[in-house]
Amino acid sequence: MPGPAPLKEFDVKSWLYRADVKASPYLYISPFFLVFGALGVFPLLYTAWVSLHKWSLLSEQHTFVGIDNYTHLLHDSFFWNALGNTVSIWVLSTVPQLVLALLLAHILNNRLRGETIWRTGLLLPNLASVAAVAIIFGQLFGRDFGLINWVLGLAGGGHIDWHAGTATSQLAISIMIIWRWTGYNALIYLAAMQAVPDSLHEAAIIDGASSLQRLRKITIPAIRPTIIFTVIVSTIGGMQVFTEPLLFGAGSNSLTGGSDRQFQTLSLYLYEVGFGRYDFGYASATAWMMFLVIALAAIGNYLLTRRIRRAG
């Protein structure tokens, strides 16, 4: 043991040491929690407060109106229209996207020549920004000079006014989403598939199972947690689709998602109310309803996919 004088010095040192060990972890995680709390969580909660007011950017007065904004919203046909569009675009884009991604991943899960090239090629669409994708596809889907109508014409089809119809415009938007996300999801499925033991596949081959049978009976049950994960992530993303409809309707009807609101999504409606009409109170109520919808959809999907797992 050291003498009296060095002991004092040692104490300071050990105090510093203990302070360092105790405080450092909190110091290191604090930037995340401070910024996320102030600019992520707080605005989300404050939205609830704003939604209880008549609150416009154009006026200084914010009158408390209780749940008036919500009761209006429930009788707002534009809101229900946007909700319906969001759900149908979500179904049209998510189901084919995930099925295609599964098939692709199953194919990629072979020993391929040029493995990296295929994977890079499939990731390519994910690099383009959503804005770029929406602009490029907006041109491809053009009524008079669009490439897609030209190809359809060659195949004997008529010219489709993609922007005008409800089904056609939503299909076009879904195709943009499918195009951008299929390869990415295929990579995620592929990662999960590589953890499935080869011996299972070998046993199935001995029993004469075809490739598709192996996908259905072995691979899909084995990677179900990953499938549930992708379904939930694409639900949360799908409920917030914004850029595609905004730019697909580029021109005079961009905020309304087409002249008859035929492809206006919830996010786009939120934007129209908040930054087209500057009605912040009503926009906040819309945001909270969206939050509710997203939470319900995510939980619903989780329960549904879990049930399929049990059934299967």
Next chain:
Amino acid sequence: MTATLTRTPTSTAGSRLSRLRRVRRLRPGPLTYLTLTAFVFFSAFPLYWSVVVASRDNSVLGRVPPPLFPGDQLIANLRRVFDTVPFGLAMVNSLIVSSVITFSVVLFSTLAGFAFAKLRFRGRPGLYVAVIATMMVPTQLGIIPLYMLMAKLELIDSLYAVIAPNLVSAFGVFFMTQYLTAALPTELLEAGRVDGATTIRLFWHVVLPVARPAAAVLGMLTFMNAWNDFFWPLVVLTPENPTVQVLLSSIASGYFTDYSLTLTGTALATLPLILVLAVLGKQLIRGIMQGAVKG
């Protein structure tokens, strides 16, 4: 390099029979390659198409059949993009925003990841669960108060407003925690402690070198997301001081869309990320796949 991509069969390759069968499974036929080629074709085509349009003038685009190959107007269109709209400013703005966000996210994620992975402190499990839970929260829905806050701080139309909410990322913290838990040897930290190193010295000299590969992947993903971000920048910036995505939307949104101008812009805006993919594609793909397995 290929360690994570190579699958080692778990069964003992004893009998000739099983080896034969494995060969059958692992050597795909021409149909497989044909399918993949079709997929890659459709993946690449819209981007190729933007280059075709970017190298043509608008009158050609109205012809039937449409041109399928690039023309000779690329230079003229490039000049138009830089002369008629503030494209240079937008590119610089995007570069500043994305670089600052990337640096900050990687730094703060590595710090927090180190704490969650290897340091002991009260409340750690609960706080980590909070991080994971926030990954799923659609914070986009808070834009109204966020906009009011930025207006109060007089930051509308300023790059600070775009950067501030993106300085940290829950996914980043999660990603680095997962990586450091597995890759950072606890003995190395203990040895450092015995030598009397402070926590920040450990971070600098032990953690950072180990974290480098994961930090690079996180950096790439963050840069891509920040470069392509649209909703919040659109709300908070004006067409006079835009990021590249905001500028693209404003030139696409006229009553008459000048497609050769707009698609020259989209091609240029996508080019930096294509270069990243070309150079670092392998690491990027590995990062996405690793994040997926652990998630």
